[in-house]
Amino acid sequence: MTEKETRPPRVTIKGTRDGLTFILDDQCSYNELLTELHEKLSEEQYRLDHGPLVHVKLFLGKRYLDDQQIADLKEQISERKNIVIDDIRSDVITVEEAENRRKDSRVTRLAKIVRSGQVIEIRGDLLLLGDVNPGGTVRATGNIFILGALRGIAQAGISGDDRSIICAATMQPSQLRIADILRRAPEKGEKVEEERFEDLECAYVNGQFEMVLDQLQRVAKLRPELNDEWNVRTVDM
Amino acid sequence: MGEAIVITSGKGGVGKTTTTVNIGTALALTGKSVALVDTDIGLRNLDVVMGLENRIIYDLVDVVEQQCKLSQALIRDKRFDCLVLLPAAQTKDKAAIDPSDMEEIVEELKRDYDYVLIDCPAGIEQGFKNAVAGADQSIVVSTPEVSAVRDADRIVGLLEQEDMDPPRLVVNRIRNHMMQNGDMLDVDEVVSTLAIELLGAVVDDDSVIKAANDGQPIAMDPDSKASIAYRNIARRINGESVPLMNFDDDKGVLKKVKKFFGIRA
Numbered sequence: 001m002t003e004k005e006t007r008p009p010r011v012t013i014k015g016t017r018d019g020l021t022f023i024l025d026d027q028c029s030y031n032e033l034l035t036e037l038h039e040k041l042s043e044e045q046y047r048l049d050h051g052p053l054v055h056v057k058l059f060l061g062k063r064y065l066d067d068q069q070i071a072d073l074k075e076q077i078s079e080r081k082n083i084v085i086d087d088i089r090s091d092v093i094t095v096e097e098a099e100n101r102r103k104d105s106r107v108t109r110l111a112k113i114v115r116s117g118q119v120i121e122i123r124g125d126l127l128l129l130g131d132v133n134p135g136g137t138v139r140a141t142g143n144i145f146i147l148g149a150l151r152g153i154a155q156a157g158i159s160g161d162d163r164s165i166i167c168a169a170t171m172q173p174s175q176l177r178i179a180d181i182l183r184r185a186p187e188k189g190e191k192v193e194e195e196r197f198e199d200l201e202c203a204y205v206n207g208q209f210e211m212v213l214d215q216l217q218r219v220a221k222l223r224p225e226l227n228d229e230w231n232v233r234t235v236d237m
Numbered sequence: 238m239g240e241a242i243v244i245t246s247g248k249g250g251v252g253k254t255t256t257t258v259n260i261g262t263a264l265a266l267t268g269k270s271v272a273l274v275d276t277d278i279g280l281r282n283l284d285v286v287m288g289l290e291n292r293i294i295y296d297l298v299d300v301v302e303q304q305c306k307l308s309q310a311l312i313r314d315k316r317f318d319c320l321v322l323l324p325a326a327q328t329k330d331k332a333a334i335d336p337s338d339m340e341e342i343v344e345e346l347k348r349d350y351d352y353v354l355i356d357c358p359a360g361i362e363q364g365f366k367n368a369v370a371g372a373d374q375s376i377v378v379s380t381p382e383v384s385a386v387r388d389a390d391r392i393v394g395l396l397e398q399e400d401m402d403p404p405r406l407v408v409n410r411i412r413n414h415m416m417q418n419g420d421m422l423d424v425d426e427v428v429s430t431l432a433i434e435l436l437g438a439v440v441d442d443d444s445v446i447k448a449a450n451d452g453q454p455i456a457m458d459p460d461s462k463a464s465i466a467y468r469n470i471a472r473r474i475n476g477e478s479v480p481l482m483n484f485d486d487d488k489g490v491l492k493k494v495k496k497f498f499g500i501r502a
C-alpha cells in the first residue's frame with residue numbers, strides 16, 4: 001500500500017440534490033490541497049467537461065483563505081468548464097472581519113432632532129429618539145428606526161443591503177432610499193395607490209425591487225434576520 | 238454683568254429687527270438698561286426703526302477699527318436714557334469685523350448693560366457667525382410659513398452647536414383667520430417642528446409697520462396686541478412667568494399658545 005492510500009483524503013466530494021459539495025481538509029498545506037483537488041478533478045468520474053452544469057459548494061473547515069487564495073481555488077475548479085461555484089464557506093474569519101461585522105450590526109442610539117441641513121451618517125443600525133425635520137437627512141448602512149416623526153430624508157442600506165428597512169413612528173418622509181432604490185413623497189395632487197397609515201409604518205424593498213410601505217408588524221415578519229434571538233429569554237408564567 | 242441675546246431667523250424679512258427693537262424697548266420700559274447692536278453691515282436699519290438715524294456719527298466698524306471708543310459710538314434713545322444703540326456701518330466692507338471683535342465689544346457692553354440685544358443679518362454666512370459670537374442666549378424668529386420654519390430649523394441646528402443656552406422661539410406675524418382656516422401653519426405646528434421653547438407669538442398688525450415708519454417702536458403703544466405681546470416676551474426674558482390670559486380676549490389660536498405655557502409651567 002502506498003502512503004497516499006493510507007491517509008484520509010484531503011478532498012472529499014459528496015453528491016447532493018443541489019449538486020456537489022467539496023469538503024476540503026483544513027490541516028494539510030494549501031499546496032497539498034490544490035494538488036489533490038487537481039488530481040480529483042482529473043479522475044474520470046469527475047470529468048465534467050460535458051453534460052449539464054454542475055453546482056458546487058466548498059467547505060473549508062477551519063482554514064482561512066485570503067482573497068488571492070480564494071481566487072486561485074476558484075480558477076483551479078472552474079477550469080472544468082461546466083462547474084459553477086455557488087458558495088465558499090469557512091468556519092473562521094479574521095479579527096478584522098469579525099470587528100467589521102460587529103460594527104455593521106451594531107445599533108447606534110441617538111437622542112436628537114435632526115434639523116434642516118443636518119446629515120447624520122451611521123455604520124450599522126440607527127435608533128433615533130427624536131424627529132428628522134424637513135431638510136434633514138439620516139443615513140445608515142443597516143436599518144433605520146425612528147421613534148419620532150420622519151419628515152426629511154432617510155437612507156438605509158447605503159452600502160448596498162436592500163434587505164434593510166426604515167421604520168418611523170410618524171412616517172411623512174420627503175424621500176426614502178434603501179440600497180439604490182428611491183422613493184419620494186407624493187406631491188400635491190398626486191395620488192398614492194397603496195393604503196397609507198403614517199403611524200408606525202415601515203419601508204422595505206419587495207421581490208420586484210420596489211419600495212413598499214406597510215405596517216410594522218407585517219414587515220417585521222418579512223425580515224426574520226432582525227431578531228437577536230440569542231439574546232432573548234422568554235419567561236412563561 | 239448683563240446678558241447678551243442674539244436675535245436670528247435664517248430667512249430674511251421675518252421680523253428680526255422689529256423684534257430686537259421692541260423687546261429692547263419693552264425691557265427698557267421695565268427699567269432694565271439695554272444696548273442694541275446692529276450687525277447687519279451694509280443694510281443697517283435698526284436705527285431707522287428707532288428713529289435715530291440722524292444721530293449716527295460712528296458705527297460698529299469704527300469701533301473695531303479703533304476710530305473711536307465704544308462709548309462714543311453708542312446712541313442714546315429719545316425715550317429712554319437706559320436704552321442705547323450701536324449702529325451697523327452702512328458703507329464699509331463686511332469683512333472688516335470677525336467673531337473675536339464681536340466677542341470683545343459684547344463683553345464690554347455686558348459690563349454696563351443688563352441686556353445686550355444683537356440684531357443678526359439674514360443667512361448663515363459670516364454675518365451670522367459674527368452676531369452669534371458674543372451671545373449667551375438666542376432667540377429665533379419665524380413666521381408661520383413653511384419656508385421660514387425650514388430656515389429657522391437650520392438656524393436652531395447651528396445654534397445648538399454653539400456654547401450657549403438652547404434657543405427660544407418667537408412666532409411673528411400670525412394671522413388668526415388664516416390659521417383657523419388651515420391656510421397657514423398654526424403656532425402649535427411651528428413649535429412642534431422646531432421643538433424649542435416658545436417665548437411668545439406676535440400678531441400681524443399694520444400698526445407695527447406704521448410704527449416702524451414713524452421711528453416709534455410699537456412696544457410704546459399701551460393698547461395694541463402686538464405691543465402687549467412684545468412686553469410679555471420682555472417679561473419672560475426677565476424670568477417672570479407670564480400667562481397669556483390677558484394677552485388676547487377671544488382668539489382660538491392664542492388659546493393654543495396659552496396651552497404651551499400651561500404645559501411648561
Ligand SMILES: Nc1ncnc2c1ncn2[C@@H]1O[C@H](COP(=O)(O)OP(=O)(O)OP(=O)(O)O)[C@@H](O)[C@H]1O
Nearest residue numbers: 249250251252253254255359410440441442445446
Ligand atoms: N408683527 C408684524 N406685523 C406687521 N408687520 C410686521 C410685523 N413684524 C415685522 N413686520 C414688518 O415686516 C418687515 C420686515 O421686518 P424686519 O425688518 O423686522 O425683518 P428682518 O428679519 O429684520 O429683515 P432682514 O432680514 O432684512 O433684516 C418690516 O416692514 C416690518 O415692519
Ligand SMILES: [Mg+2]
Nearest residue numbers: 253254277282
Ligand atoms: Mg433686519
